[in-house]
């Protein structure tokens with residue numbers, strides 16, 4: 126068979142984990158040349174070829190930034206590949222409608238912790254940037270839980286923890302520490318992000334944080350006014366153990382962590398349990414979660430809550446004038462509000478607050494509205 130070269134993916138890490146890696150693992154054969162970040166080697170079926178990554182590292186020296194146009198980067202990568210492997214077929218990932226299986230990456234030894242947090246703060250403007258991770262980390266540690274930080278040091282500044290992924294990484298590797306923590310975690314908390322997809326890939330019990338109920342099934346404004354589809358359904362489908370959304374700030378997420386730590390998880394069918402009480406569950410757990418591939422039923426002493434993942438096709442109504450004024454007043458009194466340019470300092474994107482507060486799909490990154 127003709128040797129193939131898989132050009133490196135240089136976009137968002139979440140798309141790499143959820144879309145590109147499954148495609149590479151499904152399509153590649155031993156002897157193929159794999160492009161990718163050499164620091165992420167354990168995620169790939171073979172060590173990524175550094176000469177294919179060099180043009181990406183030169184174009185995005187501080188990591189991917191959607192503001193920086195790729196220009197002719199793919200053409201340059203093709204030229205490098207053609208030069209080095211003139212007889213090979215050259216492949217680049219492009220969206221298709223295929224559902225590839227979970228990539229069978231080899232997991233390193235687990236590093237046991239109670240809670241793994243995945244702070245996310247990109248160098249570019251993004252409404253996910255301002256989530257109060259340090260406050261959640263402090264609250265977790267006050268409860269006596271051992272806290273680990275996944276991801277990178279740059280995204281976790283000032284978040285207190287017992288152990289950090291980058292301290293567990295071998296030299297020349299920026300992902301093994303995170304994999305060890307995800308593998309050893311009793312629960313992982315992330316946003317709708319690359320580490321969230323990685324947690325679902327390794328079947329770590331996980332909580333995925335969104336501003337409001339329903340956001341996990343919709344598109345939310347993240348960058349410069351553009352709605353981005355949330356991918357909770359994908360995480361839920363991959364995760365064979367437990368994947369639940371949480372909505373709001375640290376106190377709501379703390380309650381969700383507490384539930385996950387105490388939950389007994391059973392496989393469906395959910396319909397058999399919908400009308401029943403928690404007391405009917407064998408062993409009488411404090412919380413039970415009945416799971417199917419595309420939904421979960423959370424059974425609490427006070428009642429049952431069905432968590433669906435199918436996209437909502439409701440069209441969100443534009444906020445009323447009263448709601449717009451309410452949002453604007455919250456912004457004006459918020460320490461993150463920058464009156465000079467009418468922007469939110471927490472998300473830092475160029476979408477002005479006057480527009481943000483009128484949008485049906487925009488959210489306050491701090492969970493205030």
Ligand code: SF4
Nearest residue numbers: 456459462469489491
């Ligand atoms: S209240 Fe307004 S300024 Fe403050 S964090 Fe929320 S969106 Fe940003």
